[in-house]
Each structure stands twice: as structure tokens, then as C-alpha cells.
Amino acid sequence: MSDPTDADPAFAGYDYVLPSLGADMDEGRVVEWRVAVGDTVHRGDLMAVVETEKSDIDIEIWHDGIVEAFLVPIGELIEVGTPIVRLRSIESGAASQPHAPTPTQPAPAATEPGRPEPARPAPVRSQPPPAGPPPAGPPARPDGQRVPASPLARRLADEHGLDLTMLTGTGPGGAVLAADVRGAVPVEPLRLESPRRRTPSTMRSLIAERMSRSNREIPHYHLARDVDVGRLGSWIAERNENRPITERLLPAACYVRAVALAAARHSEFNGSWVDDHFEPADSVNVAMAISLRGGGLVTPHVRAADERSVDEIMSTLNELVSAARSGNLRASWMTGSTITITNLGDTGADLVHGVISPPQVALVGFGRSRQRPWIVDDLVTIRPIVTATLAADHRATDGANGSRFLATIANHLEHPEDL
Amino acid sequence: MSTDRLAGDTSTDMAVMTYREAMREAIREALATDDRVFVMGEDVADYGGTYAVTKGLYEEFGRDRVRNTPLSESGFVGAGIGAALGGLRPIVEIMTVNFSLLALDQLVNTAATLLHMSGGQFNVPLVVRTTTGAGRQLAAQHSHSLEGWFAHVPGLKVVAPATPEDARWMLPTALADPNPVIIFEHATLYNDRGPVDPRLGPVDLERAAVRRTGTDVTVIASAGMVSKALAAADILAASEVSAEVIDLRSLRPLDFDTLAASVARTNRALVVDEGWRTGGLNAEIAAGLTERCFWSLDAPVARLASAEVPIPYAKHLETAAIPQVDDIVAAALDLVGGR
Numbered sequence: 001m002s003d004p005t006d007a008d009p010a011f012a013g014y015d016y017v018l019p020s021l022g023a024d025m026d027e028g029r030v031v032e033w034r035v036a037v038g039d040t041v042h043r044g045d046l047m048a049v050v051e052t053e054k055s056d057i058d059i060e061i062w063h064d065g066i067v068e069a070f071l072v073p074i075g076e077l078i079e080v081g082t083p084i085v086r087l088r089s090i091e092s093g094a095a096s097q098p099h100a101p102t103p104t105q106p107a108p109a110a111t112e113p114g115r116p117e118p119a120r121p122a123p124v125r126s127q128p129p130p131a132g133p134p135p136a137g138p139p140a141r142p143d144g145q146r147v148p149a150s151p152l153a154r155r156l157a158d159e160h161g162l163d164l165t166m167l168t169g170t171g172p173g174g175a176v177l178a179a180d181v182r183g184a185v186p187v188e189p190l191r192l193e194s195p196r197r198r199t200p201s202t203m204r205s206l207i208a209e210r211m212s213r214s215n216r217e218i219p220h221y222h223l224a225r226d227v228d229v230g231r232l233g234s235w236i237a238e239r240n241e242n243r244p245i246t247e248r249l250l251p252a253a254c255y256v257r258a259v260a261l262a263a264a265r266h267s268e269f270n271g272s273w274v275d276d277h278f279e280p281a282d283s284v285n286v287a288m289a290i291s292l293r294g295g296g297l298v299t300p301h302v303r304a305a306d307e308r309s310v311d312e313i314m315s316t317l318n319e320l321v322s323a324a325r326s327g328n329l330r331a332s333w334m335t336g337s338t339i340t341i342t343n344l345g346d347t348g349a350d351l352v353h354g355v356i357s358p359p360q361v362a363l364v365g366f367g368r369s370r371q372r373p374w375i376v377d378d379l380v381t382i383r384p385i386v387t388a389t390l391a392a393d394h395r396a397t398d399g400a401n402g403s404r405f406l407a408t409i410a411n412h413l414e415h416p417e418d419l
Numbered sequence: 420m421s422t423d424r425l426a427g428d429t430s431t432d433m434a435v436m437t438y439r440e441a442m443r444e445a446i447r448e449a450l451a452t453d454d455r456v457f458v459m460g461e462d463v464a465d466y467g468g469t470y471a472v473t474k475g476l477y478e479e480f481g482r483d484r485v486r487n488t489p490l491s492e493s494g495f496v497g498a499g500i501g502a503a504l505g506g507l508r509p510i511v512e513i514m515t516v517n518f519s520l521l522a523l524d525q526l527v528n529t530a531a532t533l534l535h536m537s538g539g540q541f542n543v544p545l546v547v548r549t550t551t552g553a554g555r556q557l558a559a560q561h562s563h564s565l566e567g568w569f570a571h572v573p574g575l576k577v578v579a580p581a582t583p584e585d586a587r588w589m590l591p592t593a594l595a596d597p598n599p600v601i602i603f604e605h606a607t608l609y610n611d612r613g614p615v616d617p618r619l620g621p622v623d624l625e626r627a628a629v630r631r632t633g634t635d636v637t638v639i640a641s642a643g644m645v646s647k648a649l650a651a652a653d654i655l656a657a658s659e660v661s662a663e664v665i666d667l668r669s670l671r672p673l674d675f676d677t678l679a680a681s682v683a684r685t686n687r688a689l690v691v692d693e694g695w696r697t698g699g700l701n702a703e704i705a706a707g708l709t710e711r712c713f714w715s716l717d718a719p720v721a722r723l724a725s726a727e728v729p730i731p732y733a734k735h736l737e738t739a740a741i742p743q744v745d746d747i748v749a750a751a752l753d754l755v756g757g758r
Contacts (some may be wrong), residue, residue: 152686152717171718178717179684 010372013068015083016047021057021293028052029077031144034245040066040090044322045246045320047085057293060322064090098219146261149176156181161203166329184334214358218273219394223402224355227410228376229369230383235416251386252288252343253314257419258412259364260284260313261307263339266405268397270338272359279394283307287297287357288317290324298324299357300333310419345369345386354391361393362402364409388413427688433614437719441583441615442472442548442604445590446510450480453508456594459486459495460512460548468552469514477642492521500530503545508594516565516603517558526644529601531574545599546590551579552605552643553694553741559729562737566603566642567700570671571593576625577671579603581645583613585622585668592621600624603670605643605693621681627674629681632661636687636751638676641667644691644742645722651747660743670700678704679711686717696724723750 018028032049035041046058072084083404147164149157153176157164160181169176185206232254255288263270263284271280289302300320302313322328333373340357345368352365367387374383388409392402412419436444449456464487467474477485488495492513499511504744513519519526526547535540553562570577571592576596580586585606593600630645631652645666651664663681667673669693682688688708692701705720 150717151714155714 010299013065013086013088013104016061016065016072016085016087017081017083018050018078019059020080021050022054027079029075031074033070034058034075035067035085037067037069041065041067041087044319044326046322053227058325060326061087063087067291081372093237095311115169148173148368150178152178156185160185161206166334168330168332179252185263203292210357211262211355214355218356218361220356220391220418221394221399221402222389222391223399223406224351224387224389225403225406225410226372227386227388227413228374228383229413230384232413232416233369233384247311247315249310249314250317251345251366253310253317254416254419255341255343255364256286256288256302256313256317256415257308257310257367258409259339259341260286260302260308261412261419262405262408263362264306265408266401268401269362269392269405271361271396272338273361273393273396274359278361281338283338285336285338286361287340288320289340290321293325296332298329300324300329301337303333303336339364341366351387352391354389356391356393361396362389362405365391367390386413427460432616432618434617435612436583436587437609438580438583438586438604438611439470439609440470440578441587442590443476443588444692446473447476448481449508449510449590449594450476450484453594455506455508456510457484457486457501457502457507457686458480458510458512459488461488461490461514463487463512470604470606472609473512473556474547491588493705494526496522496525497529499547500525500533500543500624503543503599504533504541508544508546510546510548510590510594513547515561515581515606516549516551516630517530517560517563519541519549519565526569526575526599526601526752527572531572534598535574542597543595543599544597546593546596547599547601549601550606550694551601551603552607553725553730553737554607554643556732556734556737557606558732562606562730564642564725565744566601566670567692567694568599570673570700570703572671575605575671576600576669576671577623579642579667579727580607581605581608581640581642581666581668583611584619588619588622589624589668592624595621598626603642605607607643608646611646625667625672625674627667627677629663629664629677630666631662631664633661633685635661635685635755636666636679636689637663637681637685638689638747638751639665639667642693644693647742647744648691648747650744651751654744654748655751658752660751662751673704673707675707675711682708682713684714686715687721688716688725688756689713689721689747689750691747691750692722692724693726693741695727696722697727699724721750721754723747 003275008095012179028050030048031051034046034048041047042064043063044060045061048059049056050059067085069086069087070084072078072082078084089261148169149164150171154164154274156178162181162184164176167176167180170180171177187341229251232251236249236251236254267280268278270284271278284306285301285303288301289297291297298403301309302316305313320333337360339360340363342352342354342363343366344352345366350370351367354363354365356363365388369384369386371382372385374382374385390402390404390406446458450458458476458641462469463473464477464482464485467595475487476663496511496513499509500510513522530543551566566577566579569575576598578589578593578600580589580602589602593602628738631649633652638648638652645664648664652664655662665678665681690701690704694700697704701722701724705722708720709716723742723746728740730740731732731737
């Protein structure tokens with residue numbers, strides 16, 4: 001790296017600056033710190049919630065360090081590139097030297113929407129970093145290093161709007177080959193004869209293609225069921241009480257766990273519809289729709305979610321969300337999903353009429369939690385209610401199966417202690 | 420014109436003959452139909468040629484049409500150029516490409532340049548036939564594959580028939596060409612037997628031929644390497660690797676249209692060359708494919724060439740020095756390994 005700080009042996013810390021979270025973002029305000037002074041942070045940890053003109057966005061850190069001070073007050077409008085947190089290196093433990101060039105440093109331009117760049121490439125380290133990428137690891141290069149990929153793989157990725165850093169290369173030295181790109185394209189075979197390059201909104205057209213196919217080919221049926229999540233809420237709150245923020249449980253992990261357990265039991269909802277018949281899957285890989293900052297969505301999965309605890313699922317979900325938003329998703333997370341969850345509760349929708357992601361045969365949707373009048377033990381009371389919905393492929397299952405499947409999911413969520 | 424006939428094709432009216440017989444038949448037809456054609460070279464007359472290609476032609480056409488020359492390549496190639504300039508259509512046989520170096524001055528400085536030097540006034544309709552390649556334990560002064568050197572020279576047309584049918588039908592096209600054409604005959608091919616369409620007629624000299632279609636890798640070969648590439652493709656098919664085999668046929672000009680169209684489909688190319696690697700024709704092909712097909716390539720263009728040594732005499736060393744079927748298989752598998 002050519003960063004000038006590398007040459008400074010006395011350098012023991014750095015300032016984390018407000019990153020640009022999109023090509024059109026010039027300023028923002030910190031509305032919440034996600035860390036506290038003295039916290040040790042690691043690459044990928046969430047630092048703060050930043051309000052931009054579009055939405056509130058969690059910002060991640062790209063280097064390890066210890067939070068020494070907050071440099072801006074909550075709520076103040078600041079320019080991209082303004083130092084917001086001072087960190088010191090974990091190794092040195094010593095108070096950092098204020099780092100002069102930082103405040104005037106221009107903000108790094110985001111290379112693409114939805115993919116934040118590191119605030120500034122100033123790694124905290126007293127030792128040289130490990131040389132080269134791990135051979136089997138993701139070829140993600142947030143530091144701007146080139147991803148090894150064959151020319152054909154680059155062209156195909158471009159045509160399909162796939163980010164090469166999201167793919168795992170199987171070629172020499174981890175190079176991404178055409179087969180790796182094709183494996184990550186979830187739609188019908190590539191139309192190679194078309195030399196036309198797609199527009200930047202290729203993810204949009206990819207979704208369009210996939211969803212059109214779903215609506216064209218899959219006879220959907222939709223069921224809904226209200227779930228009382230009162231016990232789930234208190235159970236989660238109880239578990240979170242003494243936990244650091246990074247280990248806190250969210251309802252999404254419980255949804256994944258509940259759907260996984262139900263899918264394991266009702267295996268007719270867990271698999272693929274191929275060549276006019278249903279093929280049950282060997283494991284329950286629950287995909288979670290994650291919307292991206294630049295628009296569009298990705299659906300990485302939690303592998304064998306029925307065999308994992310809610311805590312394990314939560315940590316995987318954190319990893320997935322962070323990877324999805326930083327463009328570091330591995331192809332292995334993207335292929336082999338057996339059922340999908342879409343959780344639109346955060347965005348305010350009451351219920352989801354889902355569209356199945358082919359060749360899967362079911363999609364479970366969760367709406368927002370609403371305070372509703374509810375009858376418990378012959379008494380009208382106020383309970384938090386979430387409507388769970390099922391979109392299922394009528395070729396594979398019938399409404400009666402679907403209803404039982406939803407009931408199982410609801411039962412798991414209403415008995416969180418057994419999750 | 421049919422340039423892409425598969426080697427194994429034996430349709431009804433096909434004659435089956437050896438490469439040597441095919442070449443001889445081509446020369447015989449030329450001598451019989453065009454009074455301007457004559458053959459000259461070392462031992463081409465009563466001895467019938469070192470590789471027996473002209474055997475019987477001296478008896479049939481006499482000493483004016485089939486002429487022995489002294490062991491002086493520069494002299495008799497020069498005489499051929501003079502005869503061509505004078506209106507005749509000489510077929511000059513140079514025993515091996517190694518000996519052609521003695522005639523480089525005549526070929527490169529005279530035959531290839533006169534049209535240019537004379538402002539288009541004098542063309543040189545010369546045909547040179549020569550033998551190339553290793554595989555017969557003839558050691559380092561009789562076994563090299565130097566055809567790439569001639570393919571470097573503007574003003575020359577360089578062809579390498581790899582099948583009896585091309586041996587039969589390239590010659591009339593070469594004789595009809597107003598400018599010099601060098602035909603490289605691989606020494607191991609003379610006894611190869613294959614189908615020849617007796618009514619095919621003169622064939623295109625500038626197009627490569629797809630000898631076998633495939634989808635995973637394009638193997639580009641010429642002369643003696645074509646049959647090895649085809650044998651390798653059979654073995655690769657057993658490993659479920661579908662190799663497309665292209666016979667270059669013409670070394671100058673190179674038919675990049677055919678090569679690039681194939682590589683655009685297979686996304687991988689292996690260039691097999693009996694010449695050396697450094698500065699070889701294989702390098703020219705690899706570079707040309709990279710220029711034309713870069714965005715279609717899923718792997719670097721691979722080259723398989725002879726070891727960078729003078730071709731050894733000892734059988735096992737000679738075998739080890741030049742690309743063999745197993746080497747082609749291994750190189751192709753290496754290339755598609757990441758599939």
C-alpha cells in the first residue's frame with residue numbers, strides 16, 4: 001500500500017472518517033453511535049448510524065482498533081470525509097497521535113452504489129499484513145486491489161451485473177472463471193449470443209427476469225397467519241439484557257430458526273421444483289432477502305439453519321448483512337438456498353404477498369409487529385402481532401400442507417424457549 | 420471447395436491414397452496438363468526423390484521436365500526463380516527445410532521481393548516443395564521445423580498440407596498463384612493413408628480447416644501435429660473434454676477469422692507447434708488470438724512447442740523433444756481444469 005501512514009513508525013492510530021455511502025452522498029449526520037469509547041472494534045463492525053438524504057444507514061469499519069474518542073456530536077451535519085471517530089491500534093494500546101492529513105483528505109469516491117469504501121485506507125498495524133489473499137477465501141478487495149478473473153468472467157459478470165468481489169474463484173490463484181460467474185447467476189442459461197452490454201441497473205433486470213419467470217411458471221397460493229410475538233419479544237429482551245450490542249439477538253434470527261425447524265419437518269416446502277417434479281433438499285438452507293443501499297436485493301442463505309442455534313444464526317445473519325452491503329458475499333452463500341424468508345417488518349408493511357424464488361417452492365414473509373387487541377384466556381388484551389405469510393408453489397404442495405407449515409412456524413415463534 | 424473434410428470421411432467416390440501418392444498425383448497432373456511446369460531438385464529424377472515423391476515421373480515425362488540438380492540450393496532455387504520470371508512454372512524440391520537455409524537469400528531477398536522491387540512489373544510464380552519436421556531419427560540437421568521462419572516473410576505464401584487430400588489439391592492452387600508459394604510436407608506424413616476426392620479441384624490456400632468440432636477448448640495445429648491433436652481429442656473426449664481441432668493449412672497468411680470464431684465459442688486455446696517456442700509461429704498465433712479474443716478468453720492462450728534444443732538423434736530423446744499426443748492431452752486438461 002502506498003498510504004503515507006505506513007512509512008510512519010510512530011503512527012499508532014487513525015481517524016475514521018464519514019464514508020460516502022453512494023455516489024450522490026456529500027454529507028450526513030451521525031444519529032447514533034453503535035460503539036462506545038474503549039470498545040475494541042474489528043473489520044466489519046458497525047460504528048454508527050448515519051442519516052443521509054435517503055435513509056439511515058449503518059456504517060462499518062474496515063480496520064481493527066480501539067475507540068478512543070468521538071470527534072463529532074450527534075446530529076450535526078458533516079461533510080463526507082470528516083473524521084468522526086479516533087481509534088488507536090490494538091497492538092500499541094497507547095494513545096494515538098492525532099493524524100494531521102486526515103481532516104483535509106477528500107472522501108474516497110464510492111466505486112459503485114451500495115458499496116461503501118473504507119473511510120481511508122489507513123490500517124492500524126505494527127506488523128506487515130499477511131501477504132496475498134487466502135487462496136480459498138473470497139477474492140474481495142475492499143482496498144481496491146484487483147480481483148483475479150479471466151476476461152470472459154469479467155465480461156459475463158458485467159453483463160449480469162454481478163460484482164466480481166462477491167464471487168469465489170476456482171481458477172488458478174483463486175481467479176474467477178466463467179463457470180464461477182455462471183454458477184452465481186440464478187436465472188436461465190446465459191444468452192451468450194447477445195453482445196449487448198446491459199445497463200448499470202443489471203441487478204434490476206436480473207430481478208425482473210427471475211420474478212417474471214416465477215410469476216409465469218409458478219402457480220402461487222398465499223396463506224397468512226397472525227402470530228403473537230409477545231413472548232418472543234420478552235424472551236429476546238431477556239437474552240439481550242446483559243449482552244454487548246454485537247451479540248444481541250434480533251427477531252430475524254428467530255424467524256430463520258422457526259422457518260428452518262418447520263421446513264425440516266415439512267420437507268415438501270424445502271427443495272426445488274425441477275423437471276416437473278419436486279426434489280427435496282438434503283439440508284435446510286434458509287435464504288434471507290437483504291435489500292441493498294443502491295437498490296435491489298440479494299438473498300444469501302444460512303446453511304443448515306435447522307442445525308444451528310438462534311445465536312449462531314444471528315451471528316451468521318450479521319455476517320451476511322455486512323457482507324451483502326459491503327459487496328463481500330461469497331458465491332457459496334448465494335447458491336443452494338432451499339427456502340427464502342422476506343422480512344419487511346422494518347419497513348412498515350403489515351403483510352407480505354411473496355413471490356417465490358425459483359426453483360424453490362416456498363417463501364415465508366413477515367410483516368411488522370403491531371400492537372393489536374387480542375384475546376388471551378377469554379380476555380381482550382393488547383399484544384404485539386406479526387402476520388406471517390406463506391407463498392407456496394401449488395405444483396408441489398396444497399393449501400392444507402401450507403396451512404400446517406405456517407402453523408408450525410407460528411408455534412415455534414410462540415414458544416421461543418424451545419427455539 | 421471443401422477444406423474442412425474430416426480425416427475419417429470416406430464417402431462413396433473417395434479414393435484412398437497415401438500422402439506421398441497424393442502429392443505425386445498432383446505433380447503428375449500438373450506436368451501432364453501444363454507444358455510450363457517442370458520439376459527440379461536433388462535426386463528427383465531417376466532416383467525418384469529422397470522421399471520418393473517424384474518416383475516414376477522422370478520415366479513418364481523425361482529429363483527436360485524432371486531435372487536433377489547439383490547439391491547447391493542457392494543455385495537451383497535461383498534457377499527456379501529465373502525460370503519463373505521467364506514464364507515457366509517450376510516446382511523446386513528442396514530436400515529438407517534445414518537445407519533451404521542455403522537458399523534463404525534467393526527465397527527471401529529475391530523471390531519474395533522482386534514484385535515489390537520492380538514496382539509490380541515482375542512477379543515470381545515459383546513453387547518450392549520441401550520436407551519439414553522430426554520423428555524419423557534424422558538428427559538435428561534434417562529434423563527442424565523452420566516453416567515459421569518463412570511465415571515471417573511478406574511476399575511469400577506458406578502452406579502445410581496435413582492430409583492426403585490437401586497434399587493432392589494444394590499444389591494446383593500454388594501453381595496458379597502468380598507469386599511464390601512454399602509447400603511444407605511433414606516427413607512423417609508421407610505414408611499416411613487417407614481419403615482424397617479425385618474431383619475436388621484446387622483448394623483455397625488461405626483458410627484454416629476445422630478438422631473436429633468441440634466446445635471446451637480449441638487445439639490449433641499444423642502439418643504433423645494435426646493428427647496428434649486429433650488423437651488427443653479422442654482421448655480428451657473420454658474425459659468429457661470436447662476439443663475442437665483446427666488445421667492451420669496456411670501458415671502465411673494465418674486465418675485468424677476461423678481461429679477467432681472457434682476460440683470465441685470455446686473460450687480456450689491451445690496452440691501446438693513442432694517449432695520452437697521462443698519467437699515461434701505459436702507465439703504469433705497466441706498473440707493474435709489474445710488481441711482478437713481477449714474478452715472471450717477464460718484462460719490464457721496456452722502453447723505447446725518443441726523443447727528448445729536441436730532435435731536429438733536418440734529415439735527416446737527425439738520423442739521427448741517434440742509434442743506428443745499425451746502432452747497435448749495434458750496441456751488441454753490443464754487449460755480446462757478450472758471449468
